[in-house]
Amino acid sequence: MNKIFLIIISIILPPLGVFLKSGFGKDFIINVILCLLFYIPGILHALWVVTR
Numbered sequence: 001m002n003k004i005f006l007i008i009i010s011i012i013l014p015p016l017g018v019f020l021k022s023g024f025g026k027d028f029i030i031n032v033i034l035c036l037l038f039y040i041p042g043i044l045h046a047l048w049v050v051t052r
Contacts, residue, residue, distance in 0.1 A: 006050045014039075014046035021050050 010017030018031040027049050035042030 010046035010050050014042040017046045018049050
């Protein structure tokens, strides 16, 4: 996928961006938990996963 598209998706809906990049795994579970607790850490984690 295009990296710019993934970054935009990660800002709007972080778990979807992580899922599209790395699939259903530990990164996805961590991101869902971070988004449920606080939204901003979920966005930061998603951006980190997508850009690494």
